[in-house]
Amino acid sequence: MINLINRAGIFTLILLFAFQSCSSNSDSGDDTPVITAPTNLSVQVDVVGKTAENPNGDGSGKVKLTISATNATSYKVLINNELKELTDGNLTYEFTASGTATYPIIVSAYNGLKYVSKSTSVNVFVARKLIWSDEFNVDGAPDTSKWGYNTGTGDGWGNNELEYYTTRSENVKIEGGLLKITAIKEDYMGSKYTSTRMLTKGKFSFKYGRAEVRAKLPVGGGTWPAFWLLGDNIDTVGWPACGEIDILESVGNNPDVIHSSLHSPGRSGNTPDTKTTVATNSATEFHIYAAEWSAENIKFYVDDNLFYTYKNSSTTPFNEKFFVILNFAMGGNFGGAVDPNFTRATYEVDYVRVYN
Structure with missing residues (x-):
């Protein structure tokens, strides 16, 4: 079975992220601390069990995300229509819909209310269980x-x-x-x-x-x-x-x-x-x-x-x-x-x- 992400849902969440950032950029005075937006966002996605013979994984549906960014204090990941909030840059996620599918992923790195985002995707095979x-x-x-x-x-x-x-x-x-x-x-x-x-x-x-x-x-x-x-x-x-x-x-x-x-x-x-x-x-x-x-x-x-x-x-x-x-x-x-x-x-x- 194929389980593709609803693109309208992704777009809505991107707008939500942007709204949260824009709505909080007004400074109350000269004493407000200067917050630097994260930079150099890096996202590595590893499919568990991926080999030359099994390029989409071992059928477990598990992927591991390793995320880093300069000045980042937290992260948000939109994956398979689920929003994950992280305090560090590590996430293990398990897809459950059987079959091979391509899943888009959006990662945002935050420092306070400022953020930077990056999109990627992953091909995953999930064996029927x-x-x-x-x-x-x-x-x-x-x-x-x-x-x-x-x-x-x-x-x-x-x-x-x-x-x-x-x-x-x-x-x-x-x-x-x-x-x-x-x-x-x-x-x-x-x-x-x-x-x-x-x-x-x-x-x-x-x-x-x-x-x-x-x-x-x-x-x-x-x-x-x-x-x-x-x-x-x-x-x-x-x-x-x-x-x-x-x-x-x-x-x-x-x-x-x-x-x-x-x-x-x-x-x-x-x-x-x-x-x-x-x-x-x-x-x-x-x-x-x-x-x-x-x-x-x-x-x-x-x-x-x-x-x-x-x-x-x-x-x-x-x-x-x-x-x-x-x-x-x-x-x-x-x-x-x-x-x-x-x-x-x-x-x-x-x-x-x-x-x-």
Whole structure:
């Protein structure tokens, strides 16, 4: 994945630096000490593990900056859209977006409120690393250090869904190396169906990377399994301002058709940001459903076959941390009519993995 710096953001920070300097140059009197602006600014950028065979580093994403300037008392470094303030001229920084990219760097050396700046850039390779996963290898209930639950009806969860979400073993369990979420037709707490919705909110979230699930989908009209991401800031900004990335949605009334969609302000509900593809035998075979997410794009795959690329930008909600959700809904606006002969169905998940 490529992770380029937003040039408008850099320009804004340069203006901020200049404003800070200009706004403080007025002398209050002849006794004001004369402050000399730094000179001879030198910036050395070393990529960790750089060799002739690996000119962009060893894949760790680490770079070391050595900065010096005459008369400098402090430094500021703008790197990867992050502003670092230093009291000396040494900084070790780790890029995390996988792939090879060119990153611009702006360094400013300060003496009081006077400064001098210099721009440079660095090419860095970051190897893909697993940052979170659940392999579902221990029988019993899901790991509570990784997963929590939404329970109840949620007034249809905004979609007129028919299920009551529970944490019961009848609806969710790990068995034989698989997570099994089972929807059951039964009268329960005023609802006609039960199922489970599990999420990593408050336990794990991430910004940019690859999220994937290996899963076998349930069978039956009205079934609606999903694997998706939701903005960590939902409790403060609400939905859809927090953003939603639907990596996998499928409905039993239209089997083997896989939907990937994005929801954001003005593009919620029947969002235009959506595409479909076909996963043959999705209810009898496991497939890998994935999204690769960066500041520039969100790319959706089934079995590593790219079928949808969404153009991301600084104006979307998709530049903050998101958490992971697995759920199995019944009916509703998207799931549609439930087969009157439906009794139960199971959504089987081999693993969930998140990479940098």
